[in-house]
Amino acid sequence: MSDLDRRAAPPGKLPGNLATNPRLDRWLAFDAAGHVVVTPGKVELGQGILTALAQIVAEELDVAMARVRLQAAATPDSPNEGVTSGSLSVQDSGMALRHVAAAARAIHLQVAAQRSGVPVEALRVEDGAFLAPDGRAIGSYWAQADAALLACEAPVDARPKPPGERRIAGTSAARIDLPDKVFGAPRFVHDLRLPGMLHARVVRPPARQARLVGLREGALPEGVVIARDGSFLAVVAGSEHDAERAAERLAARATWQATDTLPDPGALADWLRAAPGDHAVIAERDEAAGAATRTIRATFFRPYVTHASVGTSCAVARWQDGTLEVWSHTQGVYNLRADLAKALRMKEEAILVRHMEGAGCYGHNGADDVALDAALAAHAVPGRPVRLLWSRAEELGWGPVSSAMVVEIEAGLDAAGNIATWREEVVSHGHSSRPGRDPNPTLLAVEYMDPPRRIPNAINPPLASGGGAQRNAIPAYRIPRMTIGLKRIAEMPLRCSALRGLGAPVNVLAIESVMEDLAAAAGEDPLDFRLRHLDDPRGRDVLALAAEMCGWRGRAKREGFGLGLAYARYKHTGAYCAVAAEIEALDRVVCRRLWIAADVGEVINPDGVMNQYEGGAIHGVSMALKEQVAFDRRTVTGTRWEDYPILRFSEVPTVETRLIPRPEEKPLGAGEASLAPAVAAIANAIHDALGIRPRAMPFTPDTLATA
Amino acid sequence: MVAFTLNGQPVSVEAAEDEALLHVLRGALDLSGPRYGCGAEQCGACAVLVDGAPAYACAIAASSAAGRSVTTVEGLGSPDTPHALQTALLAEQAGQCGFCLSGMIVAASALLAREPDPDDAAIRAALDPHLCRCGSHNRIIRAVQRAAAEMRA
Ligand code: FES
Ligand code: FES
Numbered sequence: 001m002s003d004l005d006r007r008a009a010p011p012g013k014l015p016g017n018l019a020t021n022p023r024l025d026r027w028l029a030f031d032a033a034g035h036v037v038v039t040p041g042k043v044e045l046g047q048g049i050l051t052a053l054a055q056i057v058a059e060e061l062d063v064a065m066a067r068v069r070l071q072a073a074a075t076p077d078s079p080n081e082g083v084t085s086g087s088l089s090v091q092d093s094g095m096a097l098r099h100v101a102a103a104a105r106a107i108h109l110q111v112a113a114q115r116s117g118v119p120v121e122a123l124r125v126e127d128g129a130f131l132a133p134d135g136r137a138i139g140s141y142w143a144q145a146d147a148a149l150l151a152c153e154a155p156v157d158a159r160p161k162p163p164g165e166r167r168i169a170g171t172s173a174a175r176i177d178l179p180d181k182v183f184g185a186p187r188f189v190h191d192l193r194l195p196g197m198l199h200a201r202v203v204r205p206p207a208r209q210a211r212l213v214g215l216r217e218g219a220l221p222e223g224v225v226i227a228r229d230g231s232f233l234a235v236v237a238g239s240e241h242d243a244e245r246a247a248e249r250l251a252a253r254a255t256w257q258a259t260d261t262l263p264d265p266g267a268l269a270d271w272l273r274a275a276p277g278d279h280a281v282i283a284e285r286d287e288a289a290g291a292a293t294r295t296i297r298a299t300f301f302r303p304y305v306t307h308a309s310v311g312t313s314c315a316v317a318r319w320q321d322g323t324l325e326v327w328s329h330t331q332g333v334y335n336l337r338a339d340l341a342k343a344l345r346m347k348e349e350a351i352l353v354r355h356m357e358g359a360g361c362y363g364h365n366g367a368d369d370v371a372l373d374a375a376l377a378a379h380a381v382p383g384r385p386v387r388l389l390w391s392r393a394e395e396l397g398w399g400p401v402s403s404a405m406v407v408e409i410e411a412g413l414d415a416a417g418n419i420a421t422w423r424e425e426v427v428s429h430g431h432s433s434r435p436g437r438d439p440n441p442t443l444l445a446v447e448y449m450d451p452p453r454r455i456p457n458a459i460n461p462p463l464a465s466g467g468g469a470q471r472n473a474i475p476a477y478r479i480p481r482m483t484i485g486l487k488r489i490a491e492m493p494l495r496c497s498a499l500r501g502l503g504a505p506v507n508v509l510a511i512e513s514v515m516e517d518l519a520a521a522a523g524e525d526p527l528d529f530r531l532r533h534l535d536d537p538r539g540r541d542v543l544a545l546a547a548e549m550c551g552w553r554g555r556a557k558r559e560g561f562g563l564g565l566a567y568a569r570y571k572h573t574g575a576y577c578a579v580a581a582e583i584e585a586l587d588r589v590v591c592r593r594l595w596i597a598a599d600v601g602e603v604i605n606p607d608g609v610m611n612q613y614e615g616g617a618i619h620g621v622s623m624a625l626k627e628q629v630a631f632d633r634r635t636v637t638g639t640r641w642e643d644y645p646i647l648r649f650s651e652v653p654t655v656e657t658r659l660i661p662r663p664e665e666k667p668l669g670a671g672e673a674s675l676a677p678a679v680a681a682i683a684n685a686i687h688d689a690l691g692i693r694p695r696a697m698p699f700t701p702d703t704l705a706t707a
Numbered sequence: 708m709v710a711f712t713l714n715g716q717p718v719s720v721e722a723a724e725d726e727a728l729l730h731v732l733r734g735a736l737d738l739s740g741p742r743y744g745c746g747a748e749q750c751g752a753c754a755v756l757v758d759g760a761p762a763y764a765c766a767i768a769a770s771s772a773a774g775r776s777v778t779t780v781e782g783l784g785s786p787d788t789p790h791a792l793q794t795a796l797l798a799e800q801a802g803q804c805g806f807c808l809s810g811m812i813v814a815a816s817a818l819l820a821r822e823p824d825p826d827d828a829a830i831r832a833a834l835d836p837h838l839c840r841c842g843s844h845n846r847i848i849r850a851v852q853r854a855a856a857e858m859r860a
Contacts, residue, residue, distance in 0.1 A: 046804025046841055174800060181805025182793045182812065184740020184780035191739035239734055241726040310744050310752055310840045311806040360804035360841040392745040607800055611846070615803055618842030641749035641838065649831040652844040 014154055016096035017041065021079035024107075024150040027100045028057065030141040034128065036063060039071045041081025042093040043331060044177060045361040047671050048608040049089045051175045055604055056094050059169040060101035060160055061141065062125035070176070073333045074354040083332035083434060085363070085498060086466055087574055087669030090604055094667065098169075103158035104141075107149050112139040163602070163663040170663065172607035177357070189329050189356035190314045194385040197316070199240045200377035201247040203233040204394060207258035207634035208493065209447060214255035220246045227380035230450030231256075234377040236386055260633035262493045269301045269696075272406050272427050277489040282463060282470050289420040289480035292412025296517045299408045300510040302697040303628040304401040304494055308646050311359025312395040313366030317374035318385040324351045324378075325385075328371045329358025335436025336368050342441040343372050343449070362619065363499035366390055366399035368435050369444035376445060393639035398444060401629050401636075402499035403429035403458070403469065407510040417522035419533055422475060422482040424510070429489045429496040430458030431468030431503055444495070458496045460488055460503075466571040472504040472676060475511050476569055477533035494631065500619060504570065504676040506697070512566040512680035513693060526684070527552055527565060536569065538599050541660055542578040543567050545597035549656060550580035560585050561592075562689025566680030568673075575600040575673035576660075579617060581653075581681035585689045588701050591621045591682055596657040596674055601665035610657045612670040617655060620678030622647035626698050711772040714782025722769040729753045729764035732779060740780035740809040744838070751837030754810035755779050761817045780809040783816055792816055795854035796847070803841035811837050815851045823859055825851070 013019055021027070021041070029037045038057050044050045054068040073081075081093055105125065112130045113120035116138040123138075124131045130139045163170075180187040205212065212231035220226075220235070221242040227234040235250060237243040263271040316327040324344070330336040333353040341348040358367055370390055378386035390398070405428040412421040433442045438456045440446075446453045460468030467473070470486045519529035527547050534540050546565060547553065555563055562585065567578040576599040582592045598613050626645050630638030638644045683694045686704070696703040710719040713736060720735045727746070732738045732755070744752030746765045753765040756778040784790030792812050795801075802808050811834060818825055818833040825833070830851050839847070 046806075048803070172800075174797065175802075178797060178800065178802055178805060179786060181802055181808050182780075182796045183784070183786055183789070184738070184809045186739040188739075188742075188806065190742065193737070239726075240730045241723055241734075308840055309804075309806075310750060310838050311742060311804075312744070357804070359806035362840070389743065392747065392749075611800065611803060611843075614845065615842030618844065619840070640747060641745055646838060646840060648838065649834045649844055649848075652831075652842075655845055 014156060015099050016092045016094065017079060017081045018096035018099055018154055022153040024100055024104060024152060024154050026079045027097060028104055028150065030145040032142055032145045034067060034142045036061060036068045036141070037071060038068060038097065039078050040093045040097065041073050041079040042084045042089045043073050043355045044357050045084060045331065046359070047612060048175050048605065049084070050177060051173055052090055052604040052608060053094055053097055054176060055169045055173050056098050057101045059166055060098055061105050061128065063128040063141070065168060065173055067128060072355040075333050075337050075352055078333065080334045083335055085331055087570065087671040087673065090667045090669060094604060098160045099158050100154060102160040103154050104150055106158060108141055108144055111144060111147065111149060115139065169604050172605055187357055188311065189316065189327050189358055190311065190389065192316050192327055192356060192387065194316065197385040197387055198236050198238060198381060199243040200227070200234050200236045200374065200386050200388040201243045201391070202373055202388070202394065203235070203247050203251045203254060204398060205231065205256045205258065207256065208261045210256040210258040212254060213257045216253035218249065218253055220249060225380045226250065227377045229376050230452060231448040232376055232445050234373065234388070236377050236381055258634055262631055262633050264633070265631050268303060268404055269406055272404055272489065275489045277487040279485060279487045281483060282486050283474045283482060283484040285480065285482045287480040290414030290416065290418065292420045293415045294413045294521045295410060296514055296521060297410045298510070298514055298517065298693065298695060299406060300506060300513065300695050302405050302506045304404045305499065305623055305627045306396060306401045306629050306644065307362050307365040307399055307499060308396065308644055309359045309361065309365060312390040312392060313370035313399065314358065314387065314389045315371040315374040316385050316387045317371065317378040319378055319382045322350060324375055326351065326353045326371050326375060327356050328353055329356060329361065329367045330371060331361060331364065331367065332436060335434060336371055339368065339435035339441040339443050340372060340375060343443050343446050344375060363402070364400050364432070364434050364497035366395060369399070372443040372445045392641070396644050397636040397639040400433065400495045400497035403431055403496040405469065405503060405506040407506055409510055409514045411514050411518055413518055413521055417524060419477060419479045419518060420481060422479045424473065425485045425487070426469055426473050426503065426507065427487045427489070428469035428503060429492055430460050431496065431498055432461060433458040433495060433497045455495060457490065457492050460486070466573070467503065469503040471502045471507065471571055472568055473507040474572065476536065476539060476572060477515070477530070478535055494636070500616065501672050501675045504568065505620065505623060505679045508566065508568045508676035509680045509683055509697070513683055516684050516687060517693065530567060538576050539567060539569055542576045542597040542599050545658060545660065546578035546580045546595050549595035549597065549658060550582070552580065560689065562685040562687070564681045564684025564686070564688055566677040566684060568677045570673040575668040575670055577613070577673040577677050579674060579677040579681040581678065581685045583682060583685040583689060585686070589625060589686055589699055590651060591625065591653045594653045594655045594678060596655065597660070598657060598673065599660040599662060600670050600673070601662050601668040603659060603661065604667065606659055609659060609670045613657050613674045614655045616672060616674040617678040618647060618652060620675040621653060621682065623675070624679040624682045624697060624699055628698055709769050709773050711774060712776040714778055720769070724768070724770060726769050727765055728755070728767050728769045728772055728777070731769040732764060738779055738781055742806060742809055751810040751814060752807055754813040756813060756817060759817065759820065761814050780812050783812060790816065791854040791857045792850065795850040795857065798853060799846045799850040801846035801850040802843050807837060807839040811847055815854070819855055819858060824855060
């Protein structure tokens with residue numbers, strides 16, 4: 001299930017994605033050699049989910065972690081867990097596997113008890129062996145491996161261990177995928193080598209929606225095959241070198257018909273405001289409130305930003321006897337299969353999609369697009385596996401982007417210094433055009449194939465499943481009167497989709513900036529002002545902890561430096577995070593230190609959670625200070641790292657992260673919680689240092705000069 | 708044919724005149740450690756050592772390696788005989804997706820070879836051309852410090 005259509009399971013129902021995939025043997029099997037084979041539908045994106053899932057399974061079964069083998073998701077055998085997104089994998093997959101493993105253990109022990117005559121309550125499990133009270137081994141998972149014991153639906157009443165008895169889940173187990181990565185072992189889809197494999201590259205048009213109207217004949221490196229479908233043009237060659245040379249030559253021989261389709265980049269905020277779209281009031285509250293005596297008005301803007309993964313998108317495809325096999329770093333093997341089937345007008349059953357890891361994935365990037373590209377290229381050489389790799393220019397220029405946004409807020413304080421009113425308008429494109437959800441495919445190449453098909457406008461998932469543009473748009477603070485509106489722009493000149501946090505970074509920036517201005521108007525410290533308006537005790541705890549970590553109360557003003565605080569609970573239902581940022585204002589702003597206070601409920605792997613929080617916050621620093629997609633009226637022009645700079649070693653702040661342990665609470669996910677508060681904390685630190693309120697991202701000398 | 712020493716072994720391989728060393732390493736020579744990130748000396752994912760000095764394999768022709776010694780992350784250490792940096796990266800759990808790590812390890816090994824006790828600023832400066840999008844920077848710095856201490860001991 002995706003974050004889009006996920007609903008909390010009613011009590012008494014199976015947890016997580018077990019509800020939709022109830023058979024035990026879809027998730028877990030034992031083998032006679034002493035392994036537990038786990039087949040989750042969620043995939044490794046660099047976030048460490050495989051390690052967390054292995055911990056959960058090892059815990060419930062009482063086996064050593066090293067016995068757990070995780071199989072990458074693949075159609076048609078893995079459970080369909082939708083998309084690995086929204087910081088939901090521990091909740092959706094982890095809680096399902098906890099239940100599955102607890103059920104599998106109970107079933108196996110029952111059988112062992114019956115066979116041995118030892119009562120089931122007397123049995124212990126030690127690394128998979130079943131021991132009688134006298135220490136005698138009377139069986140094991142491995143000895144009972146082929147008993148088809150798990151060929152049944154999960155019972156509703158499986159009993160996972162109580163939190164106090166956990167020994168593996170909740171510890172900082174080492175990442176199981178990391179050794180391969182430090183030794184340079186083949187692990188990524190980029191490293192896949194199949195017998196007879198060929199290499200492909202795409203020839204991109206000079207403009208969005210351009211039509212290929214001419215292709216001059218000419219020499220190509222030996223053995224090169226051209227793959228063309230309408231205006232989709234690719235080359236297939238025996239080596240990467242030949243593929244690149246051929247693509248360059250072909251690009252020089254192609255004639256395209258192009259028009260201006262993109263907005264004026266110099267007036268993007270105005271364009272967003274004026275663009276037609278559908279408007280909705282997403283939250284309204286009208287309780288008794290004091291009259292507003294002081295009003296703060298502010299408008300915030302962020303340009304388009306993109307994923308900027310260090311590796312580029314890659315896929316391998318092979319056509320054989322009417323079936324298509326694809327190896328992909330997609331976030332959802334079934335969703336990709338669905339859109340490949342629509343794009344290629346074939347049956348889903350004729351397509352196999354196997355997950356292999358890619359470089360870090362922070363949302364819906366080019367991973368799915370490149371799979372269709374590879375399929376189209378491989379179509380020209382039936383029977384041969386074809387590896388298609390995007391260039392850096394394609395990765396930065398042609399992957400989906402995260403929407404530019406405008407957020408306007410007008411907030412009023414009553415005479416006693418309480419927030420009385422809050423009006424907010426969010427203007428944005430939709431934040432999801434993930435594959436697999438619309439009758440029309442959303443893969444890049446469909447707009448260029450013959451006949452071309454328009455990719456449907458991006459949607460905003462409903463607030464109940466976290467929202468898109470409206471994610472974190474509703475202030476978490478106690479406000480008696482509020483109206484929050486959202487305009488989704490009707491068209492999408494640059495293809496938009498989900499990127500870490502979706503709308504949250506801009507919404508949290510806007511809310512947390514206005515909170516500071518309101519605190520100033522009330523003559524109150526911004527920490528106290530927040531605490532006074534925040535009812536959620538777990539939110540108050542992370543705020544207080546971040547303040548303590550950075551020495552908020554005793555802070556002294558230092559010339560050229562600023563300290564800022566911000567808070568958000570991700571999606572209002574996910575993990576809690578407060579961030580304090582220290583910046584230094586030189587010729588440009590540099591973030592020197594971050595202090596992060598986190599509460600993710602139950603923690604499966606504390607080190608993994610801290611790694612995610614820190615990585616997300618550094619992503620936030622980069623987005624706050626550096627990132628914007630450069631484009632002209634025809635296409636994205638920022639296609640090299642120097643045109644889309646991200647944070648470097650010399651600019652990375654030191655980071656201190658602390659987790660508030662809540663072993664009895666539900667796990668809440670970790671991957672996205674820190675990004676938005678980091679952005680907002682930096683803005684507040686800039687205000688502290690310079691006395692100006694940053695309103696336009698990224699906070700560069702140029703945008704700060706107009707603040 | 709281009710002949711050079713790769714990770715201590717003599718190799719000789721067919722390569723087009725202007726074929727990038729990266730493509731030859733990942734292609735005919737069957738390595739996966741050096742990675743493509745940009746093809747333009749802007750990310751460091753492809754870094755290797757040529758006669759001990761860090762070089763961008765994406766930007767130099769394989770033919771220019773003739774007669775020289777090329778070392779990739781695979782040549783620095785293996786699970787059985789890890790380089791101190793590899794051990795330290797695992798000890799610090801320094802990485803998320805890990806795509807950047809081959810290049811980081813290669814660059815850091817060159818730094819430690821010339822500067823056994825680098826301070827924080829020296830490590831940041833040596834790794835500054837290397838991009839990491841996952842935000843593993845601080846862990847990587849700690850791992851380099853740990854490896855340096857290990858190698859001095
Ligand atoms: S791939 Fe060589 S520097 Fe980026
Ligand atoms: S760990 Fe993912 S890019 Fe560095």
